[in-house]
Amino acid sequence: MKLKLLVFSALLMAGGNLYAQSKNFVLNGKIKELKDGEQVLLLYRKTKGIDTISSAIVKNGSFTLEGSLANPTFLKLRTLMREEVPLFIENAAMSFTGDSLVLAKLKGSKSNEEYQVIDNSMQQLLNEMRKIGQSAQLAYEQKDQVKIAKIQASIEALQNQRVQLARSYAIANPNSFVSPVIILNTDKFELDPAIYLPIYEKFSLAVKTSVAAKEIKRRCDAMLEIKVGDKAPALAAKTPDGKDLSLAEVLKKGELTLVDFWASWCGPCRDEGAKILKLYKQYHEKGFNVLGVSLDTSEDLWKKAIATDQTDWYHIAELKHSKIADAYGVIKIPAIFLIDKNGKIIAKDPKIKELEQILVEKLNGELSKNLYK
Numbered sequence: 001m002k003l004k005l006l007v008f009s010a011l012l013m014a015g016g017n018l019y020a021q022s023k024n025f026v027l028n029g030k031i032k033e034l035k036d037g038e039q040v041l042l043l044y045r046k047t048k049g050i051d052t053i054s055s056a057i058v059k060n061g062s063f064t065l066e067g068s069l070a071n072p073t074f075l076k077l078r079t080l081m082r083e084e085v086p087l088f089i090e091n092a093a094m095s096f097t098g099d100s101l102v103l104a105k106l107k108g109s110k111s112n113e114e115y116q117v118i119d120n121s122m123q124q125l126l127n128e129m130r131k132i133g134q135s136a137q138l139a140y141e142q143k144d145q146v147k148i149a150k151i152q153a154s155i156e157a158l159q160n161q162r163v164q165l166a167r168s169y170a171i172a173n174p175n176s177f178v179s180p181v182i183i184l185n186t187d188k189f190e191l192d193p194a195i196y197l198p199i200y201e202k203f204s205l206a207v208k209t210s211v212a213a214k215e216i217k218r219r220c221d222a223m224l225e226i227k228v229g230d231k232a233p234a235l236a237a238k239t240p241d242g243k244d245l246s247l248a249e250v251l252k253k254g255e256l257t258l259v260d261f262w263a264s265w266c267g268p269c270r271d272e273g274a275k276i277l278k279l280y281k282q283y284h285e286k287g288f289n290v291l292g293v294s295l296d297t298s299e300d301l302w303k304k305a306i307a308t309d310q311t312d313w314y315h316i317a318e319l320k321h322s323k324i325a326d327a328y329g330v331i332k333i334p335a336i337f338l339i340d341k342n343g344k345i346i347a348k349d350p351k352i353k354e355l356e357q358i359l360v361e362k363l364n365g366e367l368s369k370n371l372y373k
Contacts, residue, residue: 023068023069023091024066024067024068024091025065025066025067025068025069025089025090025091025092025093025094026064026065026066026092026093026094027042027054027064027065027066027089027094027095027096028062028063028064028093028094028095028096029056029062029063029064029065029095029096029097029104030061030062030063030095030096030097031061031096031097031098031099031100031101031104032061032098032099032100033082033099033100033101034058034061034063034079034101035058036058036059036060036061037057037058038057038058038079038080039055039056039057039058039079039080040055040056040057040058040063040065040077040078040079041054041055041077041078041079042054042055042065042067042075042076042077042087042089043075043076043077043078043084044073044075044076045076053065053067053069053073053075053089054066054067065077068091069089069090069091070209070210071090071177071206071207071209071210072088072089072090072109072111072177072178072210073088073089073090073177073210073211074086074087074088074115074181074212075087075088075089077096077101078101079101082101083101083102085101085102085104086115087106087109087112088109088111088112088114088115088177088178088181089109089112090109090110090111090112092108092109093108094106094107094108094109095107095108111176111177111178114173114176114178115178115181115182118165118166118169118178118182119182119185121165122162122165122166122182122185122186125158125161125162125165126162128158129155129158129159132151132154132155132158133151133155135151136148136151159186162186163186165186166182166183166185166186167183167195167199169182170182170183170199170203171199171202174202174203174204174207175203175204175206175207176207177206177207177210177212179203179207180200180203180207180210180212180213180215180216181212183196183199183212183216184212184215184216190219190223190331190332190349191216191219191220191223192220192223193220193221193223193224196216196219196220197217197220199216200213200216200217200220219331221329222329222330222331223329224329225328225329226328226329226337226345226348227345227348228345228346228347228348229344229345229346230344230345231343231344231345232247232259232337232339232343232344232345233327233328234246234247234248234327235247235259235291235293235316235324235327236248236316237293237316237317237318237324238316238317238318238319239314239315239316240302240303240306240315240317245314245316247259247291247339248343250289250291250314251339251341251342251343252341253289254287254288254289254341255286255287255288255340255341255362255363256287256288256289256338256339256340256341256346256358256359256362256363257288257289257290257291257338257339257340257341258276258288258289258290258291258336258337258338258339258355259291259293259328259336259337259338259339260272260273260276260290260291260292260293260334260335260336261293261295261325261328261330261333261334261335261336262292262293262294262295262333262334263294263295263296263333264294264296264298264301264302264304264305265296265301266333266334268333268334269333269334270305270309272334272336272352273292273309273311273334274309275352276290276352276355277309277310277311279352279355279356279359280311280313283359283363284313286359286363286364287363288359288363289313289314290311290313290314291313291314291315291316292306292311292313292314292315292316293316293317293324293325294315294316294317294319295317295324295325295333296317296319297319297320298319299317299319302315302317302319335349336348336349336350336355337349338350338355338358340362346358
């Protein structure tokens, strides 16, 4: 089962103004576990960076967070060395009380009440997934591939239930600011425009102005930017030895080129790379090349990963603050594009078996019996 780069978290990117000009929120908190002098933060987490919406110092066991939001927004409340708590904050007078942060109750936010109802259903499915995952340890230790496959299928089925639940909720509640958030919370990094654009279009005008709804629109648009059959956008950057290398140059050296967007810190990327490496060794002589496009910002970690993984194909990276993936609409990694020698994209994120089948057909190869063991 293909792992996601970021799992079970609300990955909302900045796509609109979080701040209103006239209305304000006031959140009065009293949490028994908090000590006087502790700092409480209300955070908006983006994929890159964090915005601090409000902060306060605990005094006499209490704190007050104040600010202004354009509309109800999914935020995280945290203190040092304690678990973050997700909250839907809106411009209203609210209270947050309890023995601990994770057990405290938020009152005064209608959006948070809505969120808790659907999130409880989501959590039940997540708890089932965790139980199955915990039971998988023995199967992995024994390298029981049959059990591992069944476990992965069960987890994937539960994840699909979460996705369907989020879609159904959003369709039934187009006026709720919770709807776009719950979609993004199901770890759908690549949102199929055929499914999610109609859902987005049914959102109310107010919901469409939220950062969560704008993120759904952005991801759908990104998926539409690059399609199978399109001409592959140009790519060029530095190789590990500091030379310039372009995709156009690589395309001239073979029949098929796999462009692999990855990073040294991305575990799923490197797992996928290991599978691709087996195909590369088998089909390179028949005209199969790979161009690894790293999103690393550390040159040392990039080079070390290449050496460790022994991926002796073409590599390029821009390193600091790379925007190299933008032309391909990459919103998660690994992201893979198979391109023919004429520069046409013939496959997008193919599974490893699908990739091998294409190589067999295009390069007159033979299926490997031991590739996936």
